[in-house]
Amino acid sequence: MTSEDKKSLELFSARMRRWVIEGVYNAKSGHPGGSLSCTDIICYLYNRVLNVNPENPSDPDRDRFVLSKGHCAPALYSALGLKGFFDVNEIKNLRKIGSFLQGHPCKAITPGIDMSTGSLGQGISTAVGMALAGKVDKKSYRVFSVLGDGEMQEGEVWEALMSAAHYKLDNICAFLDYNGLQIDGKVDDVMSLGDIEAKTKAFGWETVVIDGHNFDEIEGAVEKFKANQGSGKPFFVIAKTHKGKGVSFMTDDPSWHGCAPKEEQYNIAVEELDAKIKELEG
Amino acid sequence: MGKMATREAYGRTLQEIGSDEKIVVFDADLAGSTNTGRFKKDFPERFFDMGIAEANMVACAAGMATCGKIAFVSSFAMFATERACEQIRNSVCYPNLSVKVCASHAGITVGEDGASHQCLEDLSIMRSLPNMKVICPADAASARMAVKAAYENDGPFYVRLARLATDSVYGEFGEDVDFTLGKAHMVKDGTDVTIIACGYMVEQAVEALNILESEGISARLLDMHTIKPIDKEAVIKASKDTGCIVTCEEHSIIGGLGSAVAEVLVENAPCPMLRVGVKDVFGRSGTPAELMAYYHLTGADIAEKAKQAIALKK
Ligand SMILES: Cc1ncc(C[n+]2csc(CCOP(=O)(O)OP(=O)(O)O)c2C)c(N)n1
Ligand SMILES: [Mg+2]
Numbered sequence: 001m002t003s004e005d006k007k008s009l010e011l012f013s014a015r016m017r018r019w020v021i022e023g024v025y026n027a028k029s030g031h032p033g034g035s036l037s038c039t040d041i042i043c044y045l046y047n048r049v050l051n052v053n054p055e056n057p058s059d060p061d062r063d064r065f066v067l068s069k070g071h072c073a074p075a076l077y078s079a080l081g082l083k084g085f086f087d088v089n090e091i092k093n094l095r096k097i098g099s100f101l102q103g104h105p106c107k108a109i110t111p112g113i114d115m116s117t118g119s120l121g122q123g124i125s126t127a128v129g130m131a132l133a134g135k136v137d138k139k140s141y142r143v144f145s146v147l148g149d150g151e152m153q154e155g156e157v158w159e160a161l162m163s164a165a166h167y168k169l170d171n172i173c174a175f176l177d178y179n180g181l182q183i184d185g186k187v188d189d190v191m192s193l194g195d196i197e198a199k200t201k202a203f204g205w206e207t208v209v210i211d212g213h214n215f216d217e218i219e220g221a222v223e224k225f226k227a228n229q230g231s232g233k234p235f236f237v238i239a240k241t242h243k244g245k246g247v248s249f250m251t252d253d254p255s256w257h258g259c260a261p262k263e264e265q266y267n268i269a270v271e272e273l274d275a276k277i278k279e280l281e282g
Numbered sequence: 283m284g285k286m287a288t289r290e291a292y293g294r295t296l297q298e299i300g301s302d303e304k305i306v307v308f309d310a311d312l313a314g315s316t317n318t319g320r321f322k323k324d325f326p327e328r329f330f331d332m333g334i335a336e337a338n339m340v341a342c343a344a345g346m347a348t349c350g351k352i353a354f355v356s357s358f359a360m361f362a363t364e365r366a367c368e369q370i371r372n373s374v375c376y377p378n379l380s381v382k383v384c385a386s387h388a389g390i391t392v393g394e395d396g397a398s399h400q401c402l403e404d405l406s407i408m409r410s411l412p413n414m415k416v417i418c419p420a421d422a423a424s425a426r427m428a429v430k431a432a433y434e435n436d437g438p439f440y441v442r443l444a445r446l447a448t449d450s451v452y453g454e455f456g457e458d459v460d461f462t463l464g465k466a467h468m469v470k471d472g473t474d475v476t477i478i479a480c481g482y483m484v485e486q487a488v489e490a491l492n493i494l495e496s497e498g499i500s501a502r503l504l505d506m507h508t509i510k511p512i513d514k515e516a517v518i519k520a521s522k523d524t525g526c527i528v529t530c531e532e533h534s535i536i537g538g539l540g541s542a543v544a545e546v547l548v549e550n551a552p553c554p555m556l557r558v559g560v561k562d563v564f565g566r567s568g569t570p571a572e573l574m575a576y577y578h579l580t581g582a583d584i585a586e587k588a589k590q591a592i593a594l595k596k
Binding site for chain 1: 306327328330332333335337338340341342343344345346347348349350351353368369372373376377378
């Protein structure tokens, strides 16, 4: 990836983060921490990978994206808004009565949302269903999903992983947003996942470990996934991330999982992100 | 006419409509019991055994439905509607997808397997989900029509199927019998009381009608095969024409057909109403016939309730 490419992705990510903060601040509620940790992954997918078209968001041949950790909707809405699936300013109405931007993704009313999620564990199952449909119909679209590390505690996730391997779904790529935190604290303290790489491999998924904020590494993982298509094995990316990434006082702090910044905090976050955007634009 | 279980009718109907490439069928290691195995035999490339993992099965079917498939998912009613309840709610009903939950072994007539497998709450739970339509067919012929209705109409459906082979009420399996989604079927007209039944209880109610007739009582019998959307008009008319109602279901008296009928009555045309059903207890092992008697679900029980309802009329 050229430095120009990288810079434009970083700029898009910074703008996404700015909209995450804007949305959550205006809503006075929502999930900034996990939204900021998966921002770079979603940025890369919507800019460099997904074959989707805002003019035709339900094209049957499009690539699919399922945000299995649905509480991080602000990150997804930011990407969709900046890509023109809807007016990005709608994010100011996030979670408000009358808005089509619900607290968690709603397929029925939001352009560009491929599946309603929010109940952890179900999104990855539905993504497996989409990949299975692609195989049945001999279509070439691919299915991408982002899971949380706390979400991995759900039994259904493991059912889904098992079924994708069984049906040889090499058209699905799941990203684990491995930020080490969930609501009650550190994942390791709440319910440790053990050797997640060994576990996903044991469940039949080709697995790589990357830095989830490094675009070269995200690109490398996606290239490996593409090369892996035809192998009959689904693809799992363990992306090491930082919750709250991009806003100094939110970084790695579990208390920012599900709470909105107060005015003062909002101002600091905006200052930081606007400075970053300015630097990248310059 | 030979007996046939509604689950067998389901499997045979899947075979009948199965050439539609949009149809995919899922099961959770019960294909022989639910009869989806019939579809598997004819269309193996569109049949998916998901193993004993009902939650993933339902959500996976939902994902398929987002890609234009009509997804039938089957297991025992117990596991389809209660193990995977939240998947049905959040991944099927909320996005309003064409997933047809066709679950067998509902009710007490599961028999010897006992309470862990006798699902008595499914109608109640499924009925309360927005976008969900709920059908409980009385016999094989109407079960075929119910499955076709689920296939032909968009969105989520729950079709309640039974293990037990039972007599026909509508006609032979395969006949295009009179069945309209959302419209009660009048099995027999009458003036003193209306019996509203669904599923296997329709057959019991026919027996009750014979008992009542021998005592000079004229009863109307409605097969309320569609629990949701319920046929309000037929319920209101029954109240006005006959002045009292008895509901019959092989299900808990909480939340199912009786509750659905009561909701219509109290808001539109109150009249005395009594419920025949399982009285907020778990089932137990026994033969289907023994269990029907044990839980007071027989034709004689219904006839008795009908007389009590008539006595409540002023
Ligand atoms: C089935 C279910 N249980 C509980 C919740 C409430 N909840 C929302 S987010 C969350 C923690 C998620 O942690 P993780 O998956 O690590 O997400 P991230 O750290 O990326 O925000 C919980 C428990 C839920 N949404 N779904
Ligand atoms: Mg986490």
